[in-house]
Amino acid sequence: MVPSFATRARISRNASFQEHSGGWRGGSSRSRLDRRIRNPRATAAYGAGSVRCVCALPPPGISPLAWDAGVSTVVGAASIVWVKLWTGLARRDKMKPQVSRKVVHTTAAPLFMILWPFFTNRPCARLFAAAVPMLQAVRLAAAGLSGDPENNDSSSNELVKAISRSGKASETLDGPLKYSLAIVLITVVEWRTSVVGLIAMMQMAVGDGMADLVGRQFGKHKWRKGGEKSMEGSAAFVSGSFLASVAMIQWFHHFGLLSVTPTEAAARAAAISFASAAVELFPPRLVGDDNISVPVTALVLGRLLFGK
Known part of the structure; x- marks a missing residue:
């Protein structure tokens, strides 16, 4: 029987641990490692670089x-x-x-x-x-x-x-x-292996795109009189980019490329979505093109919140 992707991921992580630590020393050490693997918070301590892709x-x-x-x-x-x-x-x-x-x-x-x-x-x-x-x-x-x-x-x-x-x-x-x-x-x-990069990409693509699509159709409440940006568009930016970020984190976590789980990253991803939506409201003459200002904002804030 061919092992599943998830099984191969666990085998790869176990083999990687043996390689770098010189092997297990007794059943208790192996038990502790198994607990680390089952515990996402403990696994996250190893960093993204120690996670192996489940695809061989x-x-x-x-x-x-x-x-x-x-x-x-x-x-x-x-x-x-x-x-x-x-x-x-x-x-x-x-x-x-x-x-x-x-x-x-x-x-x-x-x-x-x-x-x-x-x-x-x-x-x-x-x-x-x-x-x-x-x-x-x-x-x-x-x-x-x-x-x-x-x-x-x-x-x-x-x-x-x-x-x-x-x-x-x-x-x-x-x-x-x-x-x-x-x-x-x-x-x-x-x-x-960068959760910050994934979130930044979702702000630029999904957040900005949803803000325009929803804002044009349903944007009744403008942020300022005579302005184009609406509260409905901003709400679509935040919700769309946040949900896309969480889904993308789950996808990459499933493949063993991210140690952080969607639950662990959710609050920080939401903060980045709110900040990016706020930057998107500013006119280009102040912050430049939003295809640059939005991902830069997400990358900088993501570095501060995730620390990597």
């Missing part, structure tokens, strides 16, 4: 380099299909460009991060993963520099129409490009 990747007979390249290719292809689904709806006037733009904004990063556990634990794996949003950034830059949304490149036309507010190709060089580059940076710097 790559499978036998496949080199780690080939595996990571293959996963990156699959993830990249899936991301293109996902974007084309929503760009196609906007192109056929089945959906407003503002809505398709925010749907892509809200879902792209979480769907990308869900597939992180399927890369290997080699240091270069993050570069293969980061190549996916970098490819999107290159497409955005090419569309923006074309200067003409009616050029002969149909893929650029779809992309511009779906993710720009005005339909101008140059707009892709602003928020959308910064969004993609922020994903690249977080992928490289906060790869897999």
Whole structure:
């Protein structure tokens, strides 16, 4: 019988403990270790670096380099299909460009991060993963520099129409490009075992996206007279980013990549969501583009709250 992912995770953690401590010394030591493994708070003391991914990747007979390249290719292809689904709806006037733009904004990063556990634990794996949003950034830059949304490149036309507010190709060089580059940076710097990186990504993607989607439809109570930001949008930001953060932490904890549990991280994740939603209310002339100000706020506050 092939052992389950969770069983392999426990075997890997036990083997790692033997390797670093020189083995167990008697049944009592083993019993204490078993209690640590069953106790999330005790396990957290070992830090994220001591947790092993439950996926024994790559499978036998496949080199780690080939595996990571293959996963990156699959993830990249899936991301293109996902974007084309929503760009196609906007192109056929089945959906407003503002809505398709925010749907892509809200879902792209979480769907990308869900597939992180399927890369290997080699240091270069993050570069293969980061190549996916970098490819999107290159497409955005090419569309923006074309200067003409009616050029002969149909893929650029779809992309511009779906993710720009005005339909101008140059707009892709602003928020959308910064969004993609922020994903690249977080992928490289906060790869897999950083709870702070996961939460920051959810603030930028889900929080900001939900604030716009809900605020445009149901935003009746504005924060200030004549302003665009609403209390309903801010509530959607906090609730959406918080729930997405907790779900993502659970996902990575299940795969053995995070030692912290969703319960342990919930209060701190909520504080980060409230702070990020507050920053999102400020006009860009004060804090800059929210694709930069929101994740930076989450990263800084996350470092202070989680201490790593």
